[in-house]
């Protein structure tokens with residue numbers, strides 16, 4: 001099963017990933033990160049279909065995906 005990992009301190013709270021997720025399982029949390037932003041959180045991991053739209057959409061590369069133990073970093077150039 002794909003696992004989504006969001007790095008709180010890399011997130012600027014733009015909500016693009018929240019709107020990009022076709023399963024609507026990402027949401028904005030109530031906690032503030034070290035930059036002073038509310039950051040995105042996974043709400044219902046079990047329903048993730050591994051489409052990676054959230055990873056691709058995030059302008060700050062704050063989202064990574066782990067599938068069967070392998071970590072995938074997107075656009076981390």
Ligand code: SF4
Nearest residue numbers: 021048049051052054
């Ligand atoms: S991989 Fe797809 S379904 Fe899973 S959280 Fe990201 S956008 Fe949503």
Ligand code: SF4
Nearest residue numbers: 011012014015017058
């Ligand atoms: S797209 Fe990236 S920066 Fe924007 S809310 Fe989602 S994780 Fe945070």
